[in-house]
């Protein structure tokens with residue numbers, strides 16, 4: 001089957017990109033999706049308690065006033081099901097389904113130099129050809145399932161949060177093990193603890209977490225967001241993370257202790273990701289960060305009754321926000337329940353999984369079910385899973401052997417006409433992702449429009465620009481607090497053998513947008529465009 005454009009993935013990015021390519025650029029376009037339906041991340045992440053940490057009125061598309069105004073969010077943070085329904089609504093409204101094929105995973109993509117086409121193969125043995133190939137595979141779609149000895153011998157069921165089965169699973173009265181305490185584990189535990197017989201949480205690194213303070217949205221709030229559609233849309237282009245909050249202008253050191261505490265208490269009570277923005281320097285300066293890190297630690301210690309457990313939950317070893325900031329609803333309170341237990345993997349590591357459960361250094365534990373909330377091979381993993389082979393038979397795996405290399409996070413030398421939405425080298429996971437996705441889809445679509453106009457047969461970035469983009473990211477990361485975390489998926493530490501390089505662009509969405517716009521204005525300087 002021959003197409004102008006193939007997009008891999010039918011989540012937030014794939015759906016919008018399909019609309020752009022098909023309805024605005026007039027290209028014959030197809031989306032190939034592994035799942036049975038649209039949704040991407042939100043199709044797979046159906047685990048108990050799954051919810052977005054970004055507020056619903058901004059975790060959505062803003063490109064269409066009509067779509068924005070017609071959809072009514074119910075809660076401050078949308079549940080997985082609600083986001084999935086939203087994406088299905090968008091898909092229906094834009095009539096996208098007829099150009100999506102489901103249940104097909106792209107297993108290889110090879111550039112045919114002589115034909116100037118990409119050839120794609122799926123796990124169902126289907127073959128496709130296209131001129132433009134666009135990855136919309138998401139940043140967190142390749143599950144990290146730790147290679148723990150004995151997993152095959154386990155008699156019970158096990159699940160990964162990001163590959164949750166499509167059927168209803170009952171945990172009622174079961175003995176459940178949960179491995180991992182990132183954003184996902186922190187969401188799962190309080191929900192599961194209510195129905196299971198026992199929940200044993202295996203923690204490798206304790207996590208800072210801010211109260212989410214979720215609530216039903218009032219009618220007047222919802223009406224206000226619709227009335228202020230343009231203002232909100234505009235605001236998301238101005239804030240560093242594409243969120244609806246600005247960072248405070250003043251440093252924590254401009255206040256005395258009493259006033260500091262008052263500001264922190266107010267931000268804590270408000271909850272959410274904006275907590276980190278209540279002073280200008282929490283995410284930038286270690287001395288400021290320390291004060292806030294200690295504030296959070298004290299809050300947790302106050303919640304958790306058992307002081308030994310509280311200590312384990314707050315033995316952070318990294319500054320707040322140097323790893324993914326998490327939100328919680330009663331996570332720390334969960335450890336006050338009689339049926340919940342914390343195992344600190346630092347002092348009591350897992351030796352193996354057995355027929356009946358998990359053996360740690362200190363004990364043998366029986367479980368009916370194991371949940372891996374162990375995260376993802378983030379950012380580069382999903383792109384590498386496409387098994388790309390570019391010009392001169394160059395394998396992407398080889399070119400990225402020492403870490404992902406892209407220009408602007410969008411294109412790769414020797415991989416012509418291959419575009420990435422929200423991939424390595426772009427702000428991606430450091431932002432409100434739909435905001436970044438829209439910026440990428442719009443930029444890529446403008447680029448393709450230009451390429452069509454000038455009758456380009458292939459385009460790719462220069463090596464020089466690519467290398468200097470990678471260097472720029474490394475330099476920016478070195479100046480940030482992100483590098484102070486020993487173990488973080490932002491820099492590949494969670495996957496054995498993965499190169500330890502900071503992956504996303506860390507200087508914020510407005511700065512990034514400025515650079516992209518400048519490249520566009522300069523007739524795509526940095527890209528080599530071959531004409532017919």
Ligand code: NA7
Pocket residue numbers: 140144146147161179180181182183184185202203204205324345373374375376487488489494
């Ligand atoms: P994360 O943030 O990568 O968290 C994974 C958790 O699993 C984290 O606590 C890890 O500890 C732990 N982990 C990973 N591998 C192991 C092994 N082998 N043994 C024990 N514990 C392990 O993934 P999430 O799904 O929580 O969140 C990812 C994003 O998805 C989130 O930000 C949302 O945007 C949605 P570590 O900290 O690495 O020591």
